[in-house]
Amino acid sequence: MLAERGPDAKVVAGGTDLVPQMKNGMLRARCVVDLSGVSQLRQLAAANGSGLRIGAAVTARTLERDPGVLKTYPAIAESGALVGSVQVRNLATLGGNLCNAAPSADMAPPLLALDAEAVIAGPKGSRRVPMASFFLGVRRTVLARDEVLVEIHVPHPGPHSGGNYRRHTPRRELDIAVVGVASQLTLSSGVCTKARIALAAVAPTPLRATAAEHVLEGHRVTPELIERAATAAIEAARPISDQRGSADFRRHLVRVLTHRTLTTALARASA
Numbered sequence: 001m002l003a004e005r006g007p008d009a010k011v012v013a014g015g016t017d018l019v020p021q022m023k024n025g026m027l028r029a030r031c032v033v034d035l036s037g038v039s040q041l042r043q044l045a046a047a048n049g050s051g052l053r054i055g056a057a058v059t060a061r062t063l064e065r066d067p068g069v070l071k072t073y074p075a076i077a078e079s080g081a082l083v084g085s086v087q088v089r090n091l092a093t094l095g096g097n098l099c100n101a102a103p104s105a106d107m108a109p110p111l112l113a114l115d116a117e118a119v120i121a122g123p124k125g126s127r128r129v130p131m132a133s134f135f136l137g138v139r140r141t142v143l144a145r146d147e148v149l150v151e152i153h154v155p156h157p158g159p160h161s162g163g164n165y166r167r168h169t170p171r172r173e174l175d176i177a178v179v180g181v182a183s184q185l186t187l188s189s190g191v192c193t194k195a196r197i198a199l200a201a202v203a204p205t206p207l208r209a210t211a212a213e214h215v216l217e218g219h220r221v222t223p224e225l226i227e228r229a230a231t232a233a234i235e236a237a238r239p240i241s242d243q244r245g246s247a248d249f250r251r252h253l254v255r256v257l258t259h260r261t262l263t264t265a266l267a268r269a270s271a
């Protein structure tokens with residue numbers, strides 16, 4: 001259908017982004033292809049070997065409540081729990097959040113921090129794309145017009161690994177992130193072997209704060225080192241000023257939220 005209809009056709013999953021965009025004239029579609037009946041896209045399962053496969057149409061509410069996600073991938077559950085309200089989360093899908101490609105998309109940073117991959121399918125077959133390369137710009141992804149996102153593969157973080165996602169919003173609910181930060185730390189004998197920090201709402205796309213990750217890797221993680229990494233994370237941010245906050249305020253939030261998420265990630269990795 002997508003290949004035949006070209007730009008006239010749009011995919012809909014939960015509709016919580018698409019329907020408001022059609023109503024306010026931001027987007028026009030003559031034909032809407034509904035994915036909500038495709039049961040394979042709603043599967044949430046252990047991957048072959050290890051890790052997690054999350055179907056594109058799995059809802060934020062499912063991710064927020066799934067015991068396996070809460071235990072091993074808490075940052076994913078935390079990001080799902082922050083989307084909209086319960087009513088919105090019962091419709092909102094992971095695939096919709098990623099394919100809508102808002103800079104503030106809450107469910108993207110934990111997937112970048114976990115080195116997840118997108119599985120994409122179209123008439124020419126299927127391909128895998130690292131989440132870090134999935135976003136091209138504001139509301140732009142690597143998906144061609146005739147492709148759909150099928151699922152997300154999340155590698156198992158391994159033992160002694162912990163993650164956390166937090167965001168700042170002026171309102172507690174039904175608001176979008178002024179800044180969002182996900183951190184994931186893996187330890188071996190108390191030394192950080194892998195650090196991942198991903199930021200939302202501070203650039204056209206969600207992105208990794210690699211300089212901050214390098215501050216942590218190969219070292220014992222102390223409160224002082226966390227502070228240094230939090231300050232280094234600011235380097236990755238290219239924020240704008242808008243009605244939700246100035247660029248300077250966003251840089252300040254990057255430091256504060258990186259500090260908080262690393263502190264929680266460290267506690268979880270050490271537990």
Ligand SMILES: Cc1cc2nc3c(=O)[nH]c(=O)nc-3n(C[C@H](O)[C@H](O)[C@H](O)COP(=O)(O)OP(=O)(O)OC[C@H]3O[C@@H](n4cnc5c(N)ncnc54)[C@H](O)[C@@H]3O)c2cc1C
Nearest residue numbers: 011013014015016017018084092093095096097099106149
């Ligand atoms: C009141 C309200 C509050 C919200 N709060 C938040 C929030 O706090 N945080 C946040 O991040 N978002 C928020 N959102 C935005 C939205 O709920 C999420 O982005 C949601 O995850 C979108 O999922 P969906 O299934 O509803 O997407 P849809 O609206 O169905 O689709 C969104 C876009 O993705 C495309 N698409 C969907 N699935 C696929 C697929 N499998 N393959 C290819 N393309 C696909 C569609 O064509 C469309 O362009 C909010 C929205 C509302 C209305």
